[in-house]
Amino acid sequence: MGLAEIVNALLTPRERLVWEASLARNARDYMKGADLAREGEKPMALRIVLAGWAQKYKQMPDGRRQILGVVLPGELCDLDLFTVARTDHSIAAVRRLSVAEIGRADAQRLFEQCPNLASALCWAAILGAAVQREWTINIGQRSALERVAQLLCEIYVRQHDIPSVGGGSCDFLLTQGQMAEAMGLTQVHVNRIVQQLRLRCAVEIRNMRLEIPDFQQLAALASFNATYLHLGEAATLVERVRMLFLSDFDRPDRRNGDGAILPTI
Amino acid sequence: MGLAEIVNALLTPRERLVWEASLARNARDYMKGADLAREGEKPMALRIVLAGWAQKYKQMPDGRRQILGVVLPGELCDLDLFTVARTDHSIAAVRRLSVAEIGRADAQRLFEQCPNLASALCWAAILGAAVQREWTINIGQRSALERVAQLLCEIYVRQHDIPSVGGGSCDFLLTQGQMAEAMGLTQVHVNRIVQQLRLRCAVEIRNMRLEIPDFQQLAALASFNATYLHLGEAATLVERVRMLFLSDFDRPDRRNGDGAILPTI
DNA sequence: GCAGCAACTTAACATGGGTGAATGTCCGCG
DNA sequence: CGCGGACATTCACCCATGTTAAGTTGCTGC
Numbered sequence: 001m002g003l004a005e006i007v008n009a010l011l012t013p014r015e016r017l018v019w020e021a022s023l024a025r026n027a028r029d030y031m032k033g034a035d036l037a038r039e040g041e042k043p044m045a046l047r048i049v050l051a052g053w054a055q056k057y058k059q060m061p062d063g064r065r066q067i068l069g070v071v072l073p074g075e076l077c078d079l080d081l082f083t084v085a086r087t088d089h090s091i092a093a094v095r096r097l098s099v100a101e102i103g104r105a106d107a108q109r110l111f112e113q114c115p116n117l118a119s120a121l122c123w124a125a126i127l128g129a130a131v132q133r134e135w136t137i138n139i140g141q142r143s144a145l146e147r148v149a150q151l152l153c154e155i156y157v158r159q160h161d162i163p164s165v166g167g168g169s170c171d172f173l174l175t176q177g178q179m180a181e182a183m184g185l186t187q188v189h190v191n192r193i194v195q196q197l198r199l200r201c202a203v204e205i206r207n208m209r210l211e212i213p214d215f216q217q218l219a220a221l222a223s224f225n226a227t228y229l230h231l232g233e234a235a236t237l238v239e240r241v242r243m244l245f246l247s248d249f250d251r252p253d254r255r256n257g258d259g260a261i262l263p264t265i
Numbered sequence: 266m267g268l269a270e271i272v273n274a275l276l277t278p279r280e281r282l283v284w285e286a287s288l289a290r291n292a293r294d295y296m297k298g299a300d301l302a303r304e305g306e307k308p309m310a311l312r313i314v315l316a317g318w319a320q321k322y323k324q325m326p327d328g329r330r331q332i333l334g335v336v337l338p339g340e341l342c343d344l345d346l347f348t349v350a351r352t353d354h355s356i357a358a359v360r361r362l363s364v365a366e367i368g369r370a371d372a373q374r375l376f377e378q379c380p381n382l383a384s385a386l387c388w389a390a391i392l393g394a395a396v397q398r399e400w401t402i403n404i405g406q407r408s409a410l411e412r413v414a415q416l417l418c419e420i421y422v423r424q425h426d427i428p429s430v431g432g433g434s435c436d437f438l439l440t441q442g443q444m445a446e447a448m449g450l451t452q453v454h455v456n457r458i459v460q461q462l463r464l465r466c467a468v469e470i471r472n473m474r475l476e477i478p479d480f481q482q483l484a485a486l487a488s489f490n491a492t493y494l495h496l497g498e499a500a501t502l503v504e505r506v507r508m509l510f511l512s513d514f515d516r517p518d519r520r521n522g523d524g525a526i527l528p529t530i
Numbered sequence: 531g532c533a534g535c536a537a538c539t540t541a542a543c544a545t546g547g548g549t550g551a552a553t554g555t556c557c558g559c560g
Numbered sequence: 561c562g563c564g565g566a567c568a569t570t571c572a573c574c575c576a577t578g579t580t581a582a583g584t585t586g587c588t589g590c
Contacts, residue, residue, distance in 0.1 A: 039492070060407075061488055066402035088395050088399075088495070111509060118509045118510050122509075130353050133354055134353075136333055136397060137323045139404050139405045140331040141329040142325075223325055227353045228354075233351075236350055243369070244344075244376060
């Protein structure tokens, strides 16, 4: 369940327009490898990826680097602007990247016009933490082969939202070196594994595309279980948000585009 | 920054009373190893640890288990009750455990009486995700010695809130086997490392207590950087929460115990 | 069409940490 | 007091993955 679905479920049509206009107005580009934010800095913007991929990472004093997750188009980078005094991780562009950067003043105005946006962003951030948990078990417990297979499965499913039967393809912008930093392996070993996957599952990574002829087979190799992505849960989302933020959904202007009042559970 | 500090910063005195009464009223005990919640289930309660430690974990089909984090007294287990249809990880008691379990109906009533509680819980959940990120880099990039040292540092600091100079001691309820599951190592290897730490830093784990004669030394071994715990940021928290949830802090009843209006930034 | 660089491959070798199994130590309980 | 269970410790062996160091391929810019 990505930010887009959450926004669709929680915002009124009018709010959605304001939100999307704000994204478009604040677009900014980065070159491959450029940092959008650095660990230890004061957070300066609310960031949504528009095109390309971003990577969250942490670096140790001696240079070892761990990629903590990738941010795909339409997804939220973090809520640090509202939650912490100093950011605890860095964000960089995986390749050429376009991102909406909403500064303090703009954000303030935005939330005044979109009262439901705050809970939508909180939800996206909290669900994003579920992905982080899965990366932890991935690195902690899986073998190199399982790790890489799991990464490919996750990236594939996150781009399709509805898990498709059989196989298919999707964008894949990481180099083998970046995959290594993401999975706690070396570049050389990732290369070995990618070749194994090529032989065993006919998986191909080429030209920034990932091709998976048989998703079931790959998922089995990885013991992939998509529960943590919480797909298809948007339908029942309003019910749960309402439990926590009662007032947000009792406002009289909560209507859909046709003027009908949305079901209130 | 733990839940307690966040609640202190965001709730009115009246709300705090209601909240604490609710915790006390819903206390429930678990035996060592008992599950409070299991992966795949529908979330049934909002849980706050009162005494003892809880562990979040995930298990793979073949039995491998990764501990994703520990929940110390006063901390929130998760917000799954409000965010997901099915939980993606399990929670168990590390040892005998007392926890407040607030069910749907009770939670509903609670949020009606404590309008600021919702944002407090969201903040706690989002800041909890920062700890998860650090576990990821810990397992992905650090050597076994660094990992164990880092774990000890984190547990120590989380119990002291204010990092003390020199050394000290704190509760430590994990067995070496559990430490192994937490750090992606084997029990045997954790034992080797614990003995090294004993020699090199005089660190002792005994009788469910952890003694660290020289915290600086241990922190250096681990390359420990406490940024991710966001200590001491509670002072400026209201300012940030206000940016996101404007309305919550404009309510007329936001007064402190003496009847004076709290500063509004 | 070629220089130059980034990414990918391959190979030989080294090692941190895993495995399995036995032994030791402590403590609560009947 | 002695038994049983939970946890910690030790040992011998070895494999998955890291390290180092060449290549090789294939862009991209000029």
